[in-house]
Amino acid sequence: MDFINELNSSQQAAVLNTEGPSLVIAGAGSGKTRVLTYRIAQLLNQGVPPYKILALTFTNKAASEMRKRIAELVGTEIASNIWMGTFHSIFSKILRFEAERLGYSSSFTIYDTMDSRNLIKAIVKELKLDDKVYKANIILGRISMAKNNLIVAQSYAQSARIISEDSSSKRPLLGDIYRIYQERCKQSDTMDFDDLLLQTNILFRDHADILDKYQQKFSHVLVDEYQDTNYSQYLIVKKLSELHHNICVVGDDAQSIYSFRGARIENILNFKNDYPNYNIYKLEQNYRSTTTIVDAANSIISKNKEQIPKRVFSENEEGEKIKVLRALSDKEEGFQVSNEIYRLANYEQQDYSDFAILYRTNAQSRIMEESLRKRNIPYKIYGGQSFYQRKEVKDLLAYFRLTVNQNDEEALKRIINYPKRGIGSSTMEKVREIAIQHQISMWIVLCNLDKIPPFINAGTISKLQKFGLMIEKLKDQSENENAYDMAMMIARSSGIIDDLSNDDTPEGVSRRENIQELLNGIKDFSETAYKDGANDKLSAFLEGVALLTDQDGEKELDQNKVTLMTIHASKGLEFANVFITGLEEGLFPGQQSAASTTALEEERRLFYVALTRAEKRAYMSFATSRYQNGQITNPRPSRFITDIDPEFLDGCHILRDEPSTFKLRSTVSSGFKKPNITLNTPSVNIPDIDRSKLKPIDSSQLVPEMVIFHPTFGVGQVTNIEGFGMQRKAKVLFKEGGSRTLLLKFAKLFTQQD
């Protein structure tokens, strides 16, 4: 094991002490992945069989990266036998083995977030509830949080705290929705993402023999990014390692940035209580960044209260100070950033791939993009819609899902009328009604249309039957044909290929390319599986693909392009030069975070993540005026800039100028711009209009404070006008119905005749 000598002493300790509970605190840039991979290699060297090692990550990317690096140390064959993957993929594998115990079949399909949301919308509609109150996103969020905390529908309905929360938010029936949602998932033989963890917990809780089997099986459990685990994940890991106690968690509490999706920083903070005889290893030497960057990052993160004590340091050169850039507007911010990139690229021979522009929200990317394009700087935006989220890809995948699992209701609803077969929503509502009456899935209804009283006219019935027969036939063939042949057959016989080939717009061409890419991927899968003697059927492909997101990032990364991404997406990456943009109060830290200390601490950790991405140079930029949601705002510079010790900053004098500049600016702007009124309650002060004397008014004549009449919303007063031409909008406070923004291109407005 020569590689041990490449490690520093704390890294060595973390790699070599493989027995008992271990907590590895891995500061930013401290060689975390290296320690984790070497530790696994060390276990293998000690004679632990690869199939007894369970290594859990959050992303597929992290898992495949680690597998690759372990393969370099111990060979592909051994590396491929380690149980290494995301929480979701590993436990969906186990759930498929044990599905019958829970009342699912081993070929259950997986609902993505969109499927879950659509199902909730359908349930809200069926219950005839107001979808303005029962908003799908809120309900989904509540259900997801409940599941992540192991609160099943039954306990949800019994919890006093939850009942009072839901009744005070005027959603007393949320528990019923949760129960029906879960029943429907079960009936459809589907699990959502949270189920993969929740059902694993239920499996281990209710079936001691199964828990015992996996406790025996996994002699060593390792968890990456432990600070990002939620309660459900925490408990699975805890139970699995109860027998051998060989649990090793790696993470950095200072980089916990996912509480909004259920992550609990307490899991890592309280590790010492869960495993009192634990060993702690602190990887504190940062090999990535200059001392300036590391020290500046320390100076800001030290303001957080809840932390595991550590002292991250760097032995690299001091490097340049962090440059602060002030811009007059969001556009100018983009201009300054791209100018600086242009300068460094052309006069200091830096590659474009050495730059990253980071931002808090995706909405900020557009303006950055525009300024880079004007300067002819090549760039690549990460994030946004991933390949598997695209409509055409999801459509084809829905056919695959239905072929494998006919009860998959969301897949059925998605494709029964795509391509168009004349089966509309009213027909589907009838089918759903029958399904509810008989407590059966919609697919069973489709299979028994002949026995059903004639609610539906004969023509539509035959359309439904034709669709059912097509799926039935595909199902039969899928048991013999390989995934690729099946996929081609489905793409053709469903009519998807015909439908897309009629579209020669750029979007249509891109859709065809995406379908082709998916088909290529399946071909690859089939061939590899056949070569390896593995299952090459469509169902096997689907099991793997349901939990995939972007994997095609790698080919793009080696191109010479500037990287644009959210700070969240940048976690784990590094760049020579990093621009942290939009450092303004209300944006970063966000408006929402200002109220609570914990939220603010998380924003601060997010800032810490952003800053520690930089190897050589870091920039922090802010604008004194910015469009947010189509509204112009005059934000103040972020506290994150002012909180950093000024000795690390270059150009912080512009901050000292800021208060007066800001005051001046806001006085000037208030001279021509009325403050935005966002009251939801009608104001009594709006004068009435004599509705018998109305005359139409052209949008160009509209001015703030004018009282107008809208055919739908009635009398209101203009509070704000903005935009030009087609985009011109007016914000109007109506006597009844609160404030609304009207696009003047469409709105027909009237005013009183003089």
Add this chain to the structure above:
DNA sequence: CTCTTCCAGCTTTTT
């Protein structure tokens, strides 16, 4: 049943 029109909403994101 399908297409157009008209808004409302809007952190972060993996699986």
Add this chain to the structure above:
DNA sequence: GCTGGAAGAG
């Protein structure tokens, strides 16, 4: 400023 969904028209 863009997108997705709902409502209303064809």
